[in-house]
Every structure is written in C-alpha cells, then in structure tokens.
Amino acid sequence: MVNKETIDFIHRAKKATFASKTTKPTKTKDNGLEYSYGERPLLYKDKYFGYFTDAGQEVVWYNGTPIWSMSYRGGMLSHEDLSSRCFSFLKRCLQRFPEDFPVRGPKEYEEGDFRYENGWKGDINSFSGEEKIFWKEEQIYFRNYLGGTIK
Known part of the structure; x- marks a missing residue:
C-alpha cells in the first residue's frame, strides 16, 4: 500500500518535473528523456521516448527499492501544429x-478552445485510465496509463 507520505511526495514530484513550467528533462544514453526528483529516502523518475507520440514510465x-510505478503511451492524434x-x-x-489520485489530471478541465x-478505474495502488484533449470539440490527443504499487 502507498502511504500518505508517498502520495504527498508524488504530488511534489509531479509538480516539479513534467508539469512544471520551467523544469527540462535530461537526455539519456538510450535516446530517452528523463525527469528526476528526490527527497531522501524517496526518489521519483519519469523516463520517456518520443515527442508527438511517446511511451514511458x-x-x-x-x-x-521500487515501490510504485506507472507506464503510459499516447500523444497527438491530429493537428500536430497545435x-x-x-x-x-x-x-x-x-x-x-x-x-487522493496524483497520477494524471482532474476528471475534466476546460480553458479556451x-x-x-x-x-x-482503481486507486493509487492499482489503476488504469485514459486521458483525452479536445480542441474545438475535436479530439487531438490521447494517453493510456496503468500502474500501482510494486511488491
């Protein structure tokens, strides 16, 4: 089971890495991109490959010792110019x-077009899901994800 300390850490790690306006990933030897955030004894890494369509973990x-993980794949379906x-x-x-679920974004959010x-489905310990982004009511982005605790 993931405890509150770990959930709070995931909150901070997510906000400090990809979701940050300023943090940039580092390039890895295998041509991936990686974000890293640590607060001993916890360490978070997000490594992915690709741009318009990507996959990562x-x-x-x-x-x-690894205790939690999420794998994902997705990206632009159309309108790569956007x-x-x-x-x-x-x-x-x-x-x-x-x-209570710092895995991806909220159920719904709108801003302009x-x-x-x-x-x-599930909770922080075992889950799967899909996110979508629409532009002017046309779906232009998707992401599938799954994960949970590691024992």
Missing part, C-alpha cells in the same frame, strides 16, 4: 490532479 523508489499549445495545456491540467477529460 514513472517509478518511485524508497531507499533504493502540439506546443496542447502540451502546455496538458501541463496546466496535470497541476490540477485529484489530491481546449478541453481535458480523464477517466480511470
């Missing part, structure tokens, strides 16, 4: 995650 370690605006909107959505939807 987030992992949380406690004293060097990718910069879409990904900026996505980051704002990811800053608004539910307090963009609308975000996120549906999931």
Whole structure:
C-alpha cells in the first residue's frame, strides 16, 4: 500500500518535473528523456521516448527499492501544429490532479478552445485510465496509463 507520505511526495514530484513550467528533462544514453526528483529516502523518475507520440514510465523508489510505478503511451492524434499549445495545456491540467489520485489530471478541465477529460478505474495502488484533449470539440490527443504499487 502507498502511504500518505508517498502520495504527498508524488504530488511534489509531479509538480516539479513534467508539469512544471520551467523544469527540462535530461537526455539519456538510450535516446530517452528523463525527469528526476528526490527527497531522501524517496526518489521519483519519469523516463520517456518520443515527442508527438511517446511511451514511458514513472517509478518511485524508497531507499533504493521500487515501490510504485506507472507506464503510459499516447500523444497527438491530429493537428500536430497545435502540439506546443496542447502540451502546455496538458501541463496546466496535470497541476490540477485529484489530491487522493496524483497520477494524471482532474476528471475534466476546460480553458479556451481546449478541453481535458480523464477517466480511470482503481486507486493509487492499482489503476488504469485514459486521458483525452479536445480542441474545438475535436479530439487531438490521447494517453493510456496503468500502474500501482510494486511488491
């Protein structure tokens, strides 16, 4: 089971990495991109490959032992010319995650011509879900994700 300390850490890690307006990933030797955030004894890493469509994994370690993970794949379905605006909107959505489920964004969020939807089953310990972004009522982005505790 993920405890409150770990959930709070995931909150801070997510806000300090991809969802941040200023943090940039580092390039890895295998041509991936990675965000890293640590508060001993906890460490969070988010490593992914791709841009318009990507795949990746987030992992949380406690004293060097992996205890939680989420894998994901998704990206732009159309209108790649909107990718910069879409990904900026996505980051704002990811800053608004539910307090008890800091995995992706809220169930719904709208801003201008963009609308975000996120549906999931389960809880922080075992879950799967899909998020979508619409621009002027046309779906232009998707992401599937799943994860939970590691024992």
